[in-house]
Amino acid sequence: MDKIIEVNNLVKKFGSFVANDNLTFHVEKGEIFGFLGANGAGKTTAMKILCGLSKPTSGRVMVAGNDVALNPEKVKSSIGYMSQKFSLYDDLSVVENLRLFGTIYRLSRRQIQDRTRQTLSRLNLYAERNRLINTFSLGWKQKLAFSSAILHRPRLVFLDEPTSGVDPVTRRQFWEMIYEAVADGITVFVTTHYMDEAEYCNRVTMMVDGKIEALDSPSALKQQYGVETMNDLFVKLARK
Amino acid sequence: MIEISDVYKKFKGVEALSGVSFRVNQGELFGVIGPDGAGKTTLFRIIISLMLSDSGSVSLWGLDPDKDYKKVRQIIGYMPGHFSLYEDLSIEENLRFFATVFGTTIEQNYYLIEDIYKQIEPFKKRPAGKLSGGMKQKLALSCALIHRPRLLVLDEPTTGVDAVSRQEFWEMLKKLQKEGITIIVSTPYMDEASLCDRVALIDNGRVIVSGTPQQITKGFGKSLFGVKNDDMYKLLQLCRLFPNTDTVYPFGEWLHVTFKNDAKEADLQDFLKQKGIENPLVVPIEPSIEDCFLGAKS
Amino acid sequence: MKTFIAFVYKETLHILRDYRTIMVLFLMPVAQILIFGFVVTTEVKNASIGIWDQSKDNASLQLIQKIESSGYFNVENYFINKQQIDAAFKSREIALALVIESDMGAKIMQPGGASVQLLADASDANTAQILVNYCSAVISDFEFQQRLLPNNKSIPQVEVRMLYNPYLKGVYMTIPGTMAMVLILISAMMTSLSITREKEKGSLEVLLISPLQPHQIILGKVAPYVVLSMINAVSIVVMGIFVFDMPVVGSWFWLFFINLLYILLSLGLGIFISTLANSQMVAMFASMFGLLLPTILLSGFIFPIENMPVPLQVLSHLLPPRYYVEAVKIVMIRGGGFLYMWQEMLVMTVFLVLFLGLSIKKFEIRMK
Numbered sequence: 001m002d003k004i005i006e007v008n009n010l011v012k013k014f015g016s017f018v019a020n021d022n023l024t025f026h027v028e029k030g031e032i033f034g035f036l037g038a039n040g041a042g043k044t045t046a047m048k049i050l051c052g053l054s055k056p057t058s059g060r061v062m063v064a065g066n067d068v069a070l071n072p073e074k075v076k077s078s079i080g081y082m083s084q085k086f087s088l089y090d091d092l093s094v095v096e097n098l099r100l101f102g103t104i105y106r107l108s109r110r111q112i113q114d115r116t117r118q119t120l121s122r123l124n125l126y127a128e129r130n131r132l133i134n135t136f137s138l139g140w141k142q143k144l145a146f147s148s149a150i151l152h153r154p155r156l157v158f159l160d161e162p163t164s165g166v167d168p169v170t171r172r173q174f175w176e177m178i179y180e181a182v183a184d185g186i187t188v189f190v191t192t193h194y195m196d197e198a199e200y201c202n203r204v205t206m207m208v209d210g211k212i213e214a215l216d217s218p219s220a221l222k223q224q225y226g227v228e229t230m231n232d233l234f235v236k237l238a239r240k
Numbered sequence: 241m242i243e244i245s246d247v248y249k250k251f252k253g254v255e256a257l258s259g260v261s262f263r264v265n266q267g268e269l270f271g272v273i274g275p276d277g278a279g280k281t282t283l284f285r286i287i288i289s290l291m292l293s294d295s296g297s298v299s300l301w302g303l304d305p306d307k308d309y310k311k312v313r314q315i316i317g318y319m320p321g322h323f324s325l326y327e328d329l330s331i332e333e334n335l336r337f338f339a340t341v342f343g344t345t346i347e348q349n350y351y352l353i354e355d356i357y358k359q360i361e362p363f364k365k366r367p368a369g370k371l372s373g374g375m376k377q378k379l380a381l382s383c384a385l386i387h388r389p390r391l392l393v394l395d396e397p398t399t400g401v402d403a404v405s406r407q408e409f410w411e412m413l414k415k416l417q418k419e420g421i422t423i424i425v426s427t428p429y430m431d432e433a434s435l436c437d438r439v440a441l442i443d444n445g446r447v448i449v450s451g452t453p454q455q456i457t458k459g460f461g462k463s464l465f466g467v468k469n470d471d472m473y474k475l476l477q478l479c480r481l482f483p484n485t486d487t488v489y490p491f492g493e494w495l496h497v498t499f500k501n502d503a504k505e506a507d508l509q510d511f512l513k514q515k516g517i518e519n520p521l522v523v524p525i526e527p528s529i530e531d532c533f534l535g536a537k538s
Numbered sequence: 539m540k541t542f543i544a545f546v547y548k549e550t551l552h553i554l555r556d557y558r559t560i561m562v563l564f565l566m567p568v569a570q571i572l573i574f575g576f577v578v579t580t581e582v583k584n585a586s587i588g589i590w591d592q593s594k595d596n597a598s599l600q601l602i603q604k605i606e607s608s609g610y611f612n613v614e615n616y617f618i619n620k621q622q623i624d625a626a627f628k629s630r631e632i633a634l635a636l637v638i639e640s641d642m643g644a645k646i647m648q649p650g651g652a653s654v655q656l657l658a659d660a661s662d663a664n665t666a667q668i669l670v671n672y673c674s675a676v677i678s679d680f681e682f683q684q685r686l687l688p689n690n691k692s693i694p695q696v697e698v699r700m701l702y703n704p705y706l707k708g709v710y711m712t713i714p715g716t717m718a719m720v721l722i723l724i725s726a727m728m729t730s731l732s733i734t735r736e737k738e739k740g741s742l743e744v745l746l747i748s749p750l751q752p753h754q755i756i757l758g759k760v761a762p763y764v765v766l767s768m769i770n771a772v773s774i775v776v777m778g779i780f781v782f783d784m785p786v787v788g789s790w791f792w793l794f795f796i797n798l799l800y801i802l803l804s805l806g807l808g809i810f811i812s813t814l815a816n817s818q819m820v821a822m823f824a825s826m827f828g829l830l831l832p833t834i835l836l837s838g839f840i841f842p843i844e845n846m847p848v849p850l851q852v853l854s855h856l857l858p859p860r861y862y863v864e865a866v867k868i869v870m871i872r873g874g875g876f877l878y879m880w881q882e883m884l885v886m887t888v889f890l891v892l893f894l895g896l897s898i899k900k901f902e903i904r905m906k
Contacts, residue, residue: 038402039373091555092548103544132555138276167275167443168430168530169537172490179473195403196431199492200472219493230492231431234403288747291905309903310749318747324740341748383744 002029003062004156004187005050010059012045019045021210023059027189029155032182034198034218035191036230037207038238043191044160046207050189051158052076064155077105080149080157080186084164087145090134094125097133098148105152112151119147139170143177150181157181159190163197175200195231204230206237213237241266242287242391242422247296249282249445256282257293258445264424264438266301269417271436272426273529279445280426281321284395287424288316300391314342317389317421321396323380327369331360331379334368335386342387352419353382356412374405381412385421392416392423399428410435430530441533448536453529460527460535462486465505466494467512468521475517482511489534496531497522570831576850577841582668585844588615588632590623597643597652601680605636610672623657627701628874630864633659633844634669646684653695660703661710661871665842670698702787702871713778714866715839718859720774721797722804722829725767729808730821732759738817743905752901756894760805767801787873796869796879799886800862806893807858813900833859858889 005027012020019042027033037043048054050063052072060067066074088097095116102112120126123143133141142162149157159178163171175197178188190201198204199218206214206221214221214237218230227233242264249257257279264270272280285291287298289305289312298305305312325334335357339346350357356378363371368379377397384392394413398406410432413423425436433439433453440450449456469475472490479488479495484503489496497508505522512520527535553559587605591598606613614632617623626632637655639645645652656673658666674696703710736742745755775793778784786793808825815821833839836850837859843851854860865882868874876883 038404039400089548089552092551096548096551100544100548104541106541165276165428167277168534175490176473176476179476183473193402196492200490231403235407238402238404285743285905289904290743290746313747313749316747318744320740320743322740324744326741327739338744338748341745341750343749 003027004029004064005033005189006060006062007046007050008060010046010049010061011057012042012049012054013057018210020049020056023212025205025212025215027156027187029187030182030185031202032178032188032190032200034201034204035189035207036193036195036198036204036234037191039193041207042210043207047158047160047189047191051079051081078154078156080152080154081160082142082145082149082157082162083160084162085160087141088133088148091132093130093132094120094144095129097144098151101148102151107152115151119151123147139166139173142166143170143174146174146177146181150186153184154186156187156189159188161191161193163192163194171197195229195234198230206234208238208240213240241299241301242424243297243299244283244287245297245299247283247286247293247298249279249286249291249293251282256445257286259296260442260445260447261296262440262447262450264422267417267420267422268437269413269435270422270424271433271439272424272442273428273430273433273439273533274426274442275428277444278442280442281395283442284318284393284424284426288318288393289313315390317384317387317392319380319384319392319394319397321399323376323397325368325376325380325383328367330365330367331371332364334379335383338383339386344387346386349386349388352388352416353385355415356385357382373401374408377401377405377409378412381409385416390422392421394423394425396426396428398432406432430528430533433529439529441529441536443533443537449532456529456532457527460532462498462535464525464527464531465497465499465508466491466521466523466525467497467508468494469512469517469519471517475512475520478512478515478517479508481515482508484508487535489531491530494525496525496534498535573835573850576847577835579841579845582610582665582672582842582845584612585610585634585665585669585672586614586632587611587634587636587669587673588617588623588626589613590617590619590635590637592640593638593642595641595643597646597684598638601638601642601654601677604680605673605676608672608676610669610676627657627659628868628872628878630659630868633662633665634673636673653697655697655699657699657701659872660700660706661867662842663700663703663706663708663710665845666700666703667706670700674698707783709778709782709784710867710871711840713774713782713784714863714870715834715837717771717774717797717866718800718837718839718863719830719833721767721771721801721862722807722833722859723825724770725763725801725804726808726811726829727822727825728763728766729759729805730811730815730825731818733809733812734815734818734821737812746903746905752903753898756809756897756901760802760809760894763805764798764801767805768797771797771801784870786870788869789875792875792879793866793869796862796865796883796886799883799890800858803858803886803890803893806890806897809897810893810900813897832857836860838863858886861885861889 003026007023007025010020010023023046035043035047049056049061049068052068052075055069063075064078068075098116098119099112102115120129146162163174182188192198201218203215203217205212221233222228225233225236227236245261247257247260260283272283274280282291286293287305289309292306300312303312329337335346360375360378363375368376371379398409413425417423436453438450438452439456441448449459467475467479476488476490476495479485479497484499484501484507486498486500505524509520509522589602591602605611615626623635635657639653642652654677656670658670660666677696700706736745779786811824812821815824835841836854837857843854861882865879868879
């Protein structure tokens with residue numbers, strides 16, 4: 001299988017503080033890859049590097065065939081990104097947001113039209129397409145944000161805690177959208193602190209204090225450590 | 241005993257609480273479980289007399305938060321969401337402030353917070369803003385306890401905190417229960433419901449069901465089945481196609497499925513095999529609190 | 539290029555959909571131009587003048603009539619002695635006093651000539667200068683007319699005395715004004731941020747739940763700032779005295795007292811703003827624009843209130859800094875005591891009670 005992300009000996013230091021301590025892992029094309037860990041473990045730092053937003057202190061990181069240190073711009077244009085802090089512009093409407101992101105990612109007018117229509121019908125929002133984002137609930141905002149992030153059909157999409165604060169039903173709808181995207185050939189790299197969501201991933205990695213403490217499929221890890229849930233696994237690893 | 245009866249509250253035309261009722265017994269560890277926006281914070285603010293309900297009543301051992309708010313505020317220890325500590329004051333200074341404001345001293349009720357405080361004491365001169373989530377949690381709990389309240393009201397104390405600290409926190413709460421303190425906790429994490437004596441599941445301002453965790457899961461009413469295979473997405477779509485499927489929800493590695501009538505697992509297995517799934521696994525499973533929550537929603 | 543345009547379009551939409559930005563872009567400039575246009579005027583109209591006519595003859599009456607009809611002056615008072623003049627100046631009834639010596643009519647016909655004395659309140663050096671010039675012009679005109687009459691040979695001498703500020707120092711205006719501005723800004727801004735910060739952080743909830751009473755919380759928040767602001771006030775006065783040679787003609791005690799009063803009302807105002815504002819940003823903006831600009835423009839700091847159109851004069855009555863500036867000038871420059879300032883102090887006390895009282899009342903024991 002293709003490796004869409006290859007990380008070799010990634011180190012990121014801030015002054016003398018080592019946020020990422022010699023990380024080595026890869027993500028295969030078409031995977032749902034879960035990036036887990038407590039706040040402050042180094043997840044966000046690593047993700048920023050993978051997205052081309054920050055440069056590694058040392059090590060080699062290849063994303064979608066591009067070296068993040070040498071071609072961060074190429075990396076940015078071949079990925080999609082969605083974070084819990086920011087999704088869409090509150091004071092723009094649904095279509096305005098979709099068109100904006102489509103234009104920023106250099107889709108043709110035709111493509112923007114087609115894909116906007118597709119997104120609206122998939123989410124059943126055609127009637128609400130001119131409503132401002134701030135009139136939608138959090139769950140809808142996040143579903144829309146995800147659709148925006150994959151509008152330009154990137155090969156890889158990064159989701160930073162996408163389901164924080166959302167009710168259980170909406171969370172599941174969101175994960176169905178992720179499944180759908182993966183079925184369409186998009187690789188999904190997701191961080192979450194809902195340990196039960198880790199189980200939706202093909203493989204997960206658990207970061208503790210800047211290092212990777214575990215890397216495998218959820219069922220393999222549970223067996224290896226003799227625990228029943230991913231939450232128990234987390235507790236076990238964090239307490240080591 | 242604490243009695244909440246038919247509480248309504250509207251904000252800007254939206255009903256945040258629509259007839260919430262439940263009871264909390266003396267000395268209980270009571271959980272209010274529900275997702276964001278369910279109304280947990282609003283409910284708590286009404287209980288502790290910080291807000292007035294539009295209608296309905298609250299009784300804390302006979303006291304009314306509306307009329308007897310002064311007395312109510314003496315017996316309550318409150319920990320709001322996001323902890324609300326004074327970030328530029330040190331751990332020690334925070335604790336001393338809350339003790340003084342409640343007319344007591346740190347020494348007086350130290351025994352109550354000793355176990356908790358000992359874990360953060362080495363950092364007592366550090367400003368609260370520089371603490372990790374878990375430490376803030378412990379400090380906020382200490383500050384809420386320092387005047388030996390009769391009722392501890394904790395609004396989402398485990399949100400945004402790592403799993404280890406979450407576990408430790410619940411262990412601390414259980415210990416406090418032994419001191420005779422009644423505790424009401426809210427959380428969006430359904431799995432934490434099983435750690436409580438009794439719970440109320442709340443969504444969109446309404447109580448879906450309340451009782452002991454066992455009572456609630458027993459009340460699920462239907463048979464629940466776990467379905468598993470390699471291609472979960474395909475499986476999900478196929479289960480939806482199965483004519484006897486009532487609900488199907490992804491639950492990580494498994495799908496949780498309920499049937500419309502007396503359909504059996506064998507029926508679903510046959511259907512899936514027909515559609516090309518090799519060796520589909522369909523087994524009966526025990527419902528969890530989350531299953532009950534989702535079941536009530538559909 | 540297309541992406542650039544898309545981005546510009548998005549930014550435009552943000553701007554148009556944010557009513558606050560629209561207000562700043564369009565309303566503010568209009569408001570400012572109007573206010574500045576009316577306020578910043580160097581003309582003086584209807585200045586209050588008092589006259590001590592020691593002659594009471596035809597000539598002096600003619601002069602007085604000329605002054606009255608000049609349009610620049612309103613004759614407020616006719617004095618009969620020096621004390622009355624002093625009192626009138628101290629209590630700011632008049633900006634200018636004209637003393638016409640006795641037997642003007644007769645003296646005009648003498649070679650020595652008649653003389654008049656112009657006394658001006660030079661606390662506001664600019665206005666004093668202007669008024670003196672106007673009045674001198676009127677007197678010159680009068681003198682010219684007199685000369686046309688037969689028998690009149692000489693001109694009235696005009697002796698000018700600038701009271702309180704003989705060297706016409708501008709700082710006499712600016713220091714009190716600066717104090718008004720600095721103290722209200724610092725005090726109000728600091729306290730306005732205080733409560734909104736707790737609101738934003740969420741720690742206010744815990745305070746409300748505690749046994750602390752609203753008045754304890756409010757006064758508790760005000761107290762540390764009283765000391766800090768007094769230090770500020772003292773520094774400014776000291777600098778005014780030693781660096782700018784400002785006098786303190788009146789009593790130190792009253793100076794201190796006025797400052798304390800003003801500081802307390804500013805702190806109260808700040809707390810009141812913070813009970814209304816929900817975020818620190820709003821509180822800051824309200825303090826800055828609601829307090830800074832009106833203080834500078836309408837309190838008599840730089841531009842004399844008497845010269846403003848009536849609506850703005852009325853507006854300035856609602857501004858605490860106006861009374862403070864007045865009181866400070868009375869104490870520092872004119873040496874007046876309580877008797878001359880009691881009105882200003884009363885108004886400031888009313889403001890103080892009003893702001894603190896409203897704050898305590900508005901400070902809900904519950905959230906909405």
